[in-house]
Amino acid sequence: MAHRLESLVIRHTHRLPSPVGSAGQGALAARQFDAALTSVGFKLSAALLERLSGLSEGAVVHTARRTLRTVSEMVGDHVRHNAYFIDFPANVPDTEEFWMRCVAEALGDEKVRENVQAQLMRGSLDLLSLPAYGRYQHTYEEMLAAQDELIASAGDRITVLHLGGDLDEELTGLYLALAGSTTPLGEDDLRDLKVLAERCALGPQPEAIPVRENRAVVNEARIGVGADLLLDTVTDVLRLACALSGGDVTLEEPTRFRALSRPLRRALLAGLDAVIAANPAKLADVHAHREPFKRLGERLHPHEYPRWPHAAEVFAVARGEKEARSFDSRVAKLLDASDVLGAVKLLESAPGKLFRALDHLLRAAAGQEERDAVVAAAVRVAPDVSGRVVLSVREHLHNRERESAEPRIFVNRRGRAWVAPDVRPPVPAADRDRLIAALDAELRRRLPAPGRLLLDPDVLDVALPLSGRATAAGLGVLPRGSVSAVDGEQLRFFVYWKEAGRTTDYDLSALLLHSDYSTDCWLSYTSLTAVGGEHSGDITEAPDGASEFISLSLDRIRGSFIVPQVDIYAGEGFDEVEESFFGYMLRDAEQRGRPFEPRTVRMKSELRGVGRVALPLVFRRADDGRWHAKWLHLYLRGISSANRVEENQISVSKVVRALVEREQLTVWYLVGLMSGDTTAVELWDGEPVPDEPVMYIGLERPEGLHPDSRVITLENLRDLIPD
Template identity: 30%
Template structure:
């Protein structure tokens, strides 16, 4: 069932159920109180449910299985149906997946052009009650409903086609042309391999559920950066399930600005609770932009202020509270913040009426006057503003209007004049801005300006303790590659979608000693922060995490089954075939829509060598095969498309890179559809053995949303057998989109993103894991991809920097191949950073596992990738 309601042109999301949130975040299931007298059929019911779950790649932990068996039949049925529905929704198995060619891939035409010509000839020359123009068969031509195309049952197999063979649109399921499909061949029943099964844990009763929900809420509120759309959905669901009676449990500060706005908007959403919630909400706000974010969220808009809605009416008590907060701020600073969103603030003033309350909140009124350029005269308001300006620096009221001197303008002027000292003095007032402009400042020093370099480094040393971790990580990645010239720069501009901009990089390289010094400063600060967490005896780190990238620009990440940071590279799991899949369904607002799943092929030099798409249903025979182009997706069936990729055959055909793409052929935004998602399966069975959509083999599933018309989710390197998660959108205009038309642009995009992420310009998740393990543990065990292990122990007098630098080097402290149990206390490691959660850990351990597998949330604390960044927040 869709989690949205479409009203007119507005799509309103309903909060997810609490059980769904905790299942996805913790892999935990919560059950009602069991019956006093256990149901004798409980064991059988639990076994049947477990069998269904194994078919989806999940296992029941023994405590959960026992708790399920103790439920009565009615409760067991309700829990089982809800659990299977949530899992099917996460995997994409809650929808029927019927491709155009039901015997795909075996029945996919080998000659796409001949198939197209047959369809055209049928449209042009076929006549009712006449022999087929293609084969000459008599009495085989029938019209199909509702398109009325004349179709020959001998030329087009009604047991294979699921739609009209001519227009490739869905037809009446009862149409005589459609015959029962042939059963897909199956050699034997298989379960998912053990390394893919995820353990479902027993979370306890509903009281325990509420306690775990509170902990998850605290985790999200502690995040330092913008939340991903998936985390935002979870935050809203966790807040919706919470009462406003225990506001004392809320944190005094919320570091994430957008998260804070959503929390404050929730506090003020219930009119009956406003008297108690208002002081708490006001205490959380500390900048003018915070107020604007709250107004936007209250009005149904975006907390990131990418799209600012028309503001809703503000009740008088809230109006006074927001003005009182603005009144505590420096008017010049508030006016500068307001200038960034000038038009939005002018509209906000219509709701807040700052001049009406000027006597009570004069500094707030002064900030609005400076923003609007209010003319000053002899009236009472002007007198109030002049009085307020006496204690407000950088606001001039001596002229005909109030004027705020712009801090950013002063910085830009200093940089333009190459006044490094002046720029540093200003930028130290805003540490985050100094670090964001670090590259510009270092270029300003020049290669021979040692005094300038030293002053820039000293300023950096003074401000880094106050900078958000995401900003430090971004600066570290960018600076450490600046000792060599780069061909291109890749930008990820702030917006509602993950767009990229590629430009030539004309910047000269920075001196190697300067780069090394700055990298040392940033790394030392990150290691210092990592050491602020509780120490542990043993930590385990998987070397396979080196391919993962620390999260960045999460606010535009796709809602996905596996939360994989953008740019991450993973080995393709063993399997004969990779199967890309796409499903969508039309809504009343979208009309007829045609999404197209395509794969663009490139050689080692990024030359376009072909594609597998609706224009070319096969590439190199069996190397890439398309399931056929469905051109509409009416409910309830919708439409599904698939592309099978055989990496061995693709490599033999000279393909090095495969770029997966989804286009909206007729330019309908993904967000207008009732639903749209795509993903990747790893097929263990060749050809059409097994179901066309097998939930056990789903490795990734992600939503297609927003105003985007083209999505580039991933890149496959055929030679190295790796998959890189790109998760970016591509700007397109017009209609009739086809992958071959965009081949050059796709090559540039994929090539430059690959270069960016492979260059080290983004800090890796493996690096974060090593830093945190080195800062907290006395012994670090590094698990290699070949199954061997290297053990590193902190030596006498060895500082954290030296220890971290040694991890991964040949300078080990125990023979390679030693196990964890040989090196730590009997309790085993209590801190682990794993690719797959296949390690037995003691209760209470902290674990990051990209694929949790056997990790039980009832026993260990599961960490997300964003939590590794949050752990580096300044304290």
């Protein structure tokens, strides 16, 4: 368990909890540990190397084994990445030539010759019936022997591991950061929060837990140790019930409620009763989740507990036996009657809902007087709206300013994306501009005045993480909409998957698009080579895990966009397999090396969406010829089987265009608001290191900063979002 908790800290913070052990002469072992880390793209900070050097050799070796296992998993080097073509990317054959070779080998095999001949006579052939197709024809060790050694390059990734506090201190700090996050967490972070909450439920707590899903996870831990629950809506109780049943606390997916013990039933009913007793109007919140409440009532048996009559009212509303008009229905009724001013007055009591309805209210307003009232109401309630919602509306208004024929893109909480024509009339420019100015002023008021602000230039185009669900778990992963430079000559994608129970075939493909988003060509198992690229070969089953690769020479690519994608051809979905992840590497032309080299990995992200086609990111060539990545983290529905790049090229192109053309608020936007008379902003390359406390924002934590400095990196970028 200790290793699991230590691993959790390393993954989230890139800090190694202060190693423990007897004192000794561990300097040699520490240097060997540092060298081993370098092979997977990591290194020890000076402080951590010094700490390890003062421990015994045995303590250093013990720490090294655990840490190397963790960082190998972070970068995807904990599994064996074989390739179908043994010397990939060299000597990849033409697709038809390869298929004919597989047919020739099959015709020479007595076991399958008759079946193959019969197929050929019918004029069609199932590639999977060919023994040489879709299955590794060599061992992992044979593949390694056929590859040249990687030549080290100054451009290889180096991720520094820093010295942390003791394990309890690190776990408490991480728990407070995740539980108190102002933005929703992704699925993996929610699972980690659950582990931390079970350990930290009786310790220090965040001042507030504004995200409801986080509150449900914390409440599950608190109910287990008899602590008071954090409940102020009936939906808080429903989320807690889902957590206790092992279900979805986001309420996106239905939960099958378990039979609960009497103490748990009493706690849930008492919580419901207290919420309604304090504010009977909250009965209206039941309507948003009537069916789950009805099913929960069947498990809680409220009729057995007459001392909590208000809890019984909740289920009466869910069954339709008691009337409780919902807030949304009251607003809708006013808007249906064209009473915009009445709707605005009502919505002022729910500032977040007012902000989310601003676009609709401005379009529904009958004239300038009503639009003025909408804007004035928004300005009045702005201080009571969460920073995340203010930023979301600010981003929305910015994109509404860019009137064009571009379609709208919709993305749900699980990353499922679709596009539709934008049929909305425009928002009047003057009203939009007034709102933008007001929101900027409100955000500027909330942001700190850090005094001296140091910036890593590479972080400026990172999109603000308004939701953890817009970022996949992994290493070097940026929020959806972020833009990052691609510095290298060889770009290589990889996907790995391991099936859980059924034969599963994932296909790595790359769609190459022209500047107008029309198709140039693609790389896939049906097109193993194209101008500037090679595919490593099709693997059609993965009982022991399988990998596919695509290698591209960027200076030879004709198009303007490269869209890597992972298509599910057959078998288990991304959320069903035992493991699946995607990533990309960058190399110089002369580096060579194995198909998978961990220190060249720039990004590795988990694949866990609900669609059948994954779109992790898109690469775009700028006018100056340099390439940049824009992060997507999207999934398309696809079809149940046989998804292929050539069949979904139109839908992929539409989604990519919609997101590429959309502009996200970035770190640079917030920095612009923070800069002023009291803040000195510097683009900083690491030298010289200031000797006073500063605020630093960058992709990774630099060494040597004053201990009282505030450091914002990818791991805690959510802390930039004001309350």
